[in-house]
Amino acid sequence: MKNYKERFDFKTFVRCGMLTALACVLTMVPQIPTGTGGYVHFGDSIIYVASAFLGPICGAVVGAVGHSLADILTGHIIFALPTFIIKGLMGFAIGKLLYKNFSKTRFIMSAVASLVIVTLGYFAAEIPMYGVSVAAISLISSPIQWLMSVVASAVIVPIINKYRTKIGL
Template sequence: MKTSQKNKRLIKIAYAGLMAALCYVGYAVFPAITTTGTKIHIGNAFVVLGALLLGGVYGGFAGAIGLSIADILGGYAVSAPRTFICKLAIGLIVGLVAHRFAKISHNHQKSYIVKWSIVSAVAGLAFNCVFEPSLKYIWYTLLTPNSEKAASAISALIAITTAATVVNAVINSVIGVIAYLALRPILFKTGLLGEVDEDPVPIQKAV
């Protein structure tokens, strides 16, 4: 492996560590509000930010690790495995849409970047609105049977359009996208963050 490739990987790992720490802070400093089975916190915003900046794998694992640790240290250790799976899924979906499909890690017009950043964030968090209660239901039905908690998961799944769930997704989408749009030009222009994808594409108007 070339030295430059090793350096790029080390830089991305370092950024992933930072994103994991921010995910933890987003949960621990701003405690989650639990209502109708939904935890409202801004930790997911940093999962989105990590995936937009680093790609789905690095961003997803950063969010999964950071928020799993937050669960463990916050007294929700039993939720940590589900948290890991859900946050990894958010990152992978955001990264898939943003980088594999839209390729926002390359130079594009600002309007293009804004549009696909929003679409990517919404895709990841909207998926989570359905996936998280579904996973919880499966978890408490098959893995660790608990009829009360399984029923609560079903209630949350049925109520995915409730104000709590919508507010949670909207707040995290807005924060994640705004942070990305603010950081992206600085990181790219200073060379602190390179392209997430290596596939060459036609260069449009630079940011």
């Protein structure tokens, strides 16, 4: 029971909520179109931060709730449920690999896992919506978004990791 209280204390809950809101905002603004039907945003980098420093559950919540809420608020309601599942799985996978065990190798492993989850997830989600030929476009737009997120996260996460004890993580 002690482990449960340590992992889900009030401070962690508040941080998770704040990162969920930040993920939502950074998914909505700016949205840079990729020309393939998708768009690039900085919201995924917050999933990396939440997963690496608060764990897989918080990472899943930030990904699922933050990004689904952004889909709803920006008029992409049809993607809210797939986004909830895909980004939630992404956050959970990153957290399982990075939480309390950060290294460059594990960061690369988490980046590859998130690439697979997001690319195949959106491809599978778009097949019943648009058909295989249109869904195949997500095989281009998802890796573009992934690359943006990984680059931003590769800058942000090591900096936070360096100062994590000073900021109480």
